[in-house]
Amino acid sequence: MSYERMGNWRKTHTCGEISLEQRNEEAILMGWVEDIRDLGGIKFFTLHDSEGMIQITAPEGKVEEEIFEKIDSISKESAVAVKGKITEAEQAPGGVELIPEEIRELNPAKTPLPLDPTGRVKADLDTRLDARLLDLRRPKPSAIFKIKHLALQTFRNYLTSQGFIEINTPKIVGTATETGAILFPISYFEKEAFLSQSPQLYKEVLTGSFEKVFEVGPIFRAEEHDTRYHLNEVLSADIEMAFATKEDVMEVLEDVIVEIFERVKTQASEELEALDHDIEVPEKPLPRLTYEEAIEKLQEKGEEIEWGEDFSIPEQRLLGEIIEEPYFIIDWPTREKPFYIKPHEDNPELSHAFDLLCREIELVSGGTRIHEKDLLKKRLKENGLSPQQFQYHLKNFEWGLPPHAGFGLGVERLLMILTGAKNIRETVLFPRDRKRLKP
Structure with a gap:
């Protein structure tokens, strides 16, 4: 009609x-x-x-x-x-x-409406998400997703200009990437299958042909978090480079992050104004702290944290107050990182891993990957995983898989920084967490 x-x-x-x-x-x-x-x-x-x-x-x-x-x-x-x-x-x-x-x-619209689309009458987040169509007509939510579009467009355009090609990896998998404890099992005919928690293994293999690849796609983690920083389905922006180390991909990451901030600041000024939010473009090179230096800074501030522990949100917030801009933490303990991260040759307790953080938010994890089959099998066993389960992945290492490195960027967490959103659910059109499977 x-x-x-x-x-x-x-x-x-x-x-x-x-x-x-x-x-x-x-x-x-x-x-x-x-x-x-x-x-x-x-x-x-x-x-x-x-x-x-x-x-x-x-x-x-x-x-x-x-x-x-x-x-x-x-x-x-x-x-x-x-x-x-x-x-x-x-x-x-x-x-x-x-x-x-x-x-x-x-x-015609049926009245009364469940919320005020002008935004003049406040509504709690659950009400907004239950009436998402009306919510997205409000100026602030609309601005968030226009900025998200611009950020993703910039990510794709920059990497394409640097010789990367975009790939699409399976989201139904038969093997865990890190640990089976955070996998969503699904019914897949007569076989056991899971929703993918990362494109990691596929993008590593594809460096053996395309050399430089990237993907923007969903990942699924069955973690029981109920915080404003976690969801069970998020968008991950990943890259992987052949013949590269963590230093090489950290430079790519710096470039793309600065490019995203610059474009949002200059091309999304109206959206930032609607959000009453301002951003500062980071300067390269971004600060680099070793894991040990980060521990020392926290201990100097009175935090009781021991070497080998991961950082809590309050500890990350404290580091962010000290550094005040996006920064890297490098040289993490090997036991804190996935099996595919390469240990230091001279000190296997440390790994060639890095995280990029901004304020209290971890945005990116990455590092140099293991490309030697025997070492990878050893690390699988050390992580309580069976090499037999990874036989299809391991055989690629017999066919000249090159040294490689990469990272995964949490798109919605980056959007929290770019837009000032206080809850990651605001940066997803239809968020999925422990309590929300609709709409």
Whole structure:
């Protein structure tokens, strides 16, 4: 029915692109209704779409009586099409308004609405996520996902410019990448299968042909966290490079992070303003701390942490207060890192691993990988994993798999930094955690 109501109408302009230069032109706009007002001899409503908003003004005597009466029957957030003339109006937002010649209601909204899409009335996060469509019409959530689009576009464009090719690896797997304890089992015909927790093993193998690869895709972890930093399905941006070490991929990471910050700051200024958030572009090279230096800094601040322990969120927050910008922690204890991370040749208790952190948030993990089959089998056993389960992976190391390194970046955690979001769920369209499987 809505298509029939559109008839031969097609959108000629977005609400956000109407300007004074187009005054006296005819336009067909399509979007959603908000802020309906009746001042007696004149009626208004704001029409907004994904690009902006414009005021629709109906003065009595200047529009058809049918239009004047129709405005009273339209509910907020109904989808409508409006045909009319662009007119200069100093009192209107943007200095222009549309005088309607015809209004077509494409799909009425049922009232009362579960939340206020203008954002003027606060709603808790659960209410927002339960009515996500309406929530995403609000300025702040919309701004988050426009920034997310820009960040991912920048990631892809930068790596492509550096000779990387984009890959797509399976999300249904038969073997754990790190530990089976955080895998989601699924029913897969007569076999045991799992949702992928990382593209790690596949991207390593693909360095043996394409040399430089990247992937942006979902990963799944059955961790029982219930924090504002964790979800069970997130987006990971991964790279892997042949004939490379951790220093090489850390340089790539620095470049792409700075590029993302620069583009968001310069190209998403309106979105940052809507979020009331500002970002500073990091300077290269980013600070580098060894794991041992990080432990010492925390101990100097009175933290009771011993060598070999991972950092808690409060400890990461304290390090972030000391350093105040994105920074690397390198040379982690081998036992704290996955089996595929290469130990130091002269001190096997340390590994060629790194993390990138910003404030209290761990954004990236990466390192130099093991490319020798015997050492990899040894590390599998040390991690309580059976080499037999990894036979399909291990045989690739008999075919000249090169030395390689890479990293995985948590896209939503980066978005928390870029947008000022306080909860990672705000950066996912339809988040999945222990309690939320719908919508």
